[in-house]
Amino acid sequence: MRDLVFATNNAHKLDEVRSIVGHRMNILGLRDIGCNEDIPETADTLEGNALIKARYVKEHYGYDCFADDTGLEVDALGGAPGVYSARYAGPGHDSEANMRLLLANLDGIVDRRARFRTVIALIEGSEERQFEGIVEGSITTEPGGVGGFGYDPVFMPEGFGMTFAEMDADAKNAVSHRGRAMRSLMEYLLG
Numbered sequence: 053m054r055d056l057v058f059a060t061n062n063a064h065k066l067d068e069v070r071s072i073v074g075h076r077m078n079i080l081g082l083r084d085i086g087c088n089e090d091i092p093e094t095a096d097t098l099e100g101n102a103l104i105k106a107r108y109v110k111e112h113y114g115y116d117c118f119a120d121d122t123g124l125e126v127d128a129l130g131g132a133p134g135v136y137s138a139r140y141a142g143p144g145h146d147s148e149a150n151m152r153l154l155l156a157n158l159d160g161i162v163d164r165r166a167r168f169r170t171v172i173a174l175i176e177g178s179e180e181r182q183f184e185g186i187v188e189g190s191i192t193t194e195p196g197g198v199g200g201f202g203y204d205p206v207f208m209p210e211g212f213g214m215t216f217a218e219m220d221a222d223a224k225n226a227v228s229h230r231g232r233a234m235r236s237l238m239e240y241l242l243g
C-alpha cells in the first residue's frame with residue numbers, strides 16, 4: 053500500500069482523511085515519521101503556507117505528502133482574518149477570543165458574508181499541485197451551538213438555518229471547505 057504523509061498532527065484531520073481513503077492508501081501523520089517540529093507558517097497566503105509545510109516534509113523526510121491551510125474570509129473586513137484566522141486576537145489567544153474580536157469588529161455591520169477556504173498542496177516526486185475547497189456563508193451576530201471548533205459557532209453555511217457548531221460532523225463534512233478540498237484531492241489521487 054502506498055504511503056502518503058499528511059503534514060499535520062491534528063488527530064481529528066487525520067481520522068477524517070483516513071476514513072475517506074480507507075485501505076487504498078496508508079496515511080501517515082507528522083508524528084508517524086518522527087517529525088515533532090512546529091513547521092513555521094510564514095507566508096501571507098493560504099497557498100504559500102500549505103506549500104511551505106508540504107515542501108518541508110519532502111525536503112527533510114523524503115516522503116510524498118500533502119498539507120492544508122484554512123482561513124475565514126469576511127467580505128466586510130476586506131478578507132480578514134484570512135490566513136491569520138488562528139491568531140486573529142493575537143498569539144496565545146484561543147478560539148473564544150478570536151470569535152469575540154470578530155463579532156466586535158462586525159458590530160453594526162449588515163453585510164456579514166464570509167467564506168471558509170482551504171488550500172491543499174500535494175507533492176508527489178518533483179510535482180506540486182494545489183486543491184481548493186470553499187464554503188460560502190455568513191457570520192452570525194452571536195455564537196450558536198457547541199460542536200466543532202474554531203469559528204464554527206459564528207459561521208452559518210449558505211442554505212442552512214444553523215451554524216457549523218449546530219451541525220453533526222457528517223453534515224458539516226459534506227459541505228465544509230476542508231471536506232470539499234479533501235474530496236477533490238482524493239478524486240485526483242484515487243481516480
Ligand code: IMP
Pocket residue numbers: 120121122123124137138139147168200201202203204216228230
Ligand atoms: P488550519 O489551517 O486548519 O489550522 O486552520 C486555521 C484556523 O482557521 C483555525 O485555527 C481555526 O480558527 C479556523 N478554522 C479552520 N477550519 C475551521 C472549521 O472547520 N471551523 C471553524 N474554524 C476553522
